[in-house]
Amino acid sequence: MGCRIVGDDINIHFGYDYYMYIESSSKAHFKEFQKIINREGLYWQEFSIAPYHLDTDDVNALSFSWGDGQINPPGDYHHDLRISKDNPLNRTYTEWSHFEEIENGLDWGEYQTVEQKYLQLVLDFLEYFQVNQLAVNGGLGFTTIQELGVPAQYFTSQEEILFQKLHEYDKNVEDWTVESFIVQKEDFSTLFQLIFKGRYNTWISTSHISIQFDSSYRLFLSFYGHKKEVQELVEKHGLYWQERQPPYHEAVDFT
Structure with a gap:
């Protein structure tokens, strides 16, 4: 199953070849993530550009339910x-x-x-x-x-x-x-x-x-x-x- 885990200040998903990506705008959270990763014996690399970043509008688009797939939802879609x-x-x-x-x-x-x-x-x-x-x-x-x-x-x-x-x-x-x-x-x-x-x-x-x-x-x-x-x-x-x-x-x- 391909999916993303998206919260208020975290975005987690898996790429190919067992790469895991974590995004957060909080430096404090990031330090905690590093401790958890090190604790599990894994390695991390920090990116200046998020390889697969999703903006809020993108998340909303991918999260939208289309019902039967044929009826247009109301509003600006x-x-x-x-x-x-x-x-x-x-x-x-x-x-x-x-x-x-x-x-x-x-x-x-x-x-x-x-x-x-x-x-x-x-x-x-x-x-x-x-x-x-x-x-x-x-x-x-x-x-x-x-x-x-x-x-x-x-x-x-x-x-x-x-x-x-x-x-x-x-x-x-x-x-x-x-x-x-x-x-x-x-x-x-x-x-x-x-x-x-x-x-x-x-x-x-x-x-x-x-x-x-x-x-x-x-x-x-x-x-x-x-x-x-x-x-x-x-x-x-x-x-x-x-x-x-x-x-x-x-x-x-x-x-």
């Missing part, structure tokens, strides 16, 4: 939208890489048009929720241009610079002790262009929103409240949305 570039009822599978070489593939001009729609939607989405920077803590999946099998000309110098910076950072991340790599607002556009083109296999998560993008041109947005406003953003950019019910927290890593 969690939404999960699947965004597509064409009507969900008759959309076709497509990819940007290799273009005309695959069935239903986009050519370069079509890709650029579609990319701008998604890019502007994501930037507007982050602006709406007042996200001004993103912290990377490791765990990125990287794909080289050679592995994608596309010409290098499809990537700008700004994209390559950010890709190399994140790749170098990821190599140095060890046991969550390295400070986060901060992507500032002015680099959001470059970051998401790399994600759209498959250079990163990752998703974006904050305490209130989650963003995930797949290879078949579907964007997944998870968020609390503001359903009408976000749907209007989607439609403003000529894209389509479907709400998944109940929201699939795990599918978009909305923890």
